Amino acid sequence: MVGIILLSNYLVLFPINDWLTWGAFPYPFSFFISEMTNKFYGPQEARRVVGFGFFVAAFLSFLLATPLIAVASLSAFLVAQLLDISVFNQLRQSKWWVAPLWASVCGSMIDTAIFWTIAFWGDKSVPILTWALGDFSIKLLMDICLLVPFRYAVNAVQSNAALPQRSQ
Numbered sequence: 001m002v003g004i005i006l007l008s009n010y011l012v013l014f015p016i017n018d019w020l021t022w023g024a025f026p027y028p029f030s031f032f033i034s035e036m037t038n039k040f041y042g043p044q045e046a047r048r049v050v051g052f053g054f055f056v057a058a059f060l061s062f063l064l065a066t067p068l069i070a071v072a073s074l075s076a077f078l079v080a081q082l083l084d085i086s087v088f089n090q091l092r093q094s095k096w097w098v099a100p101l102w103a104s105v106c107g108s109m110i111d112t113a114i115f116w117t118i119a120f121w122g123d124k125s126v127p128i129l130t131w132a133l134g135d136f137s138i139k140l141l142m143d144i145c146l147l148v149p150f151r152y153a154v155n156a157v158q159s160n161a162a163l164p165q166r167s168q
Contacts, residue, residue, distance in 0.1 A: 001053030002060065004030045009057075009065040009073045012119070018127050019134035027111070028142035030077070031084050031104040036153060039099075043089040050081040072118035080111035100150050101143060108139035 004026050012023030030053075038046035054077060061070035084107035091099035116132035 001030060001033055001049055002056045004033070005053060005057035005073065005077060006060055006064055009061050009069055012069060012073075013065070015131070017134075019130050020138065021131060021135070024135040024138035025142070028104065028108065028139050028146060030081065031107050031143065032100075032146045032150065034081055034084050034107075035088050035100045035103060035150065038085055038088045039092070039150075039154060040157065043085050046085045046088075047082070050078070050085065054078055054081075068121075069119050072115045075118060076111045076114035079114055080107040083107050083110055096151060096154065097147050100147060104143035104146070105140065108136060108143060112136040112139065 008023045008027040008030075010023075011026065012021045014022045016022060034046050034050060037049050054074060057077070058070075058074050061073060065073065084103045087106045088099045088103035091102055112132055112135055116128050116135065120126040120128050120131075
């Protein structure tokens with residue numbers, strides 16, 4: 001979790017074009033980690049993982065990113081992750097894909113809104129709106145793509161749980 005936050009904070013400083021920065025690509029994995037933790041260990045443990053990631057990343061983010069990006073990232077991360085955990089938990093009894101997809105989409109939306117509003121507010125040289133739209137588009141695409149490893153991991157764990165345990 002800490003690595004994802006730090007990598008995203010650093011890579012947001014490198015634009016690909018007027019629509020996108022490299023920071024958009026690693027960030028959706030933070031939702032994947034929260035959702036996997038929530039699925040197998042519950043929302044309380046998922047919040048612990050988020051809390052640990054937040055506090056460690058808070059210190060390191062100020063070393064690797066500008067102060068404004070660090071504050072924007074940490075604020076967006078905390079709110080978005082807690083929303084992700086809550087939405088996932090509310091939808092956990094739905095079809096296998098509903099909880100991870102909608103939790104990620106809701107988290108991605110709020111993360112994008114908070115981050116881009118704070119990180120570059122007032123900086124006329126940064127195309128905030130287009131970068132936010134590009135960022136959100138990549139997050140949505142990644143949210144959908146990460147359903148495949150989510151399903152695979154859930155099936156693998158459930159298959160292993162059904163196997164008889166070997167004595168040692």
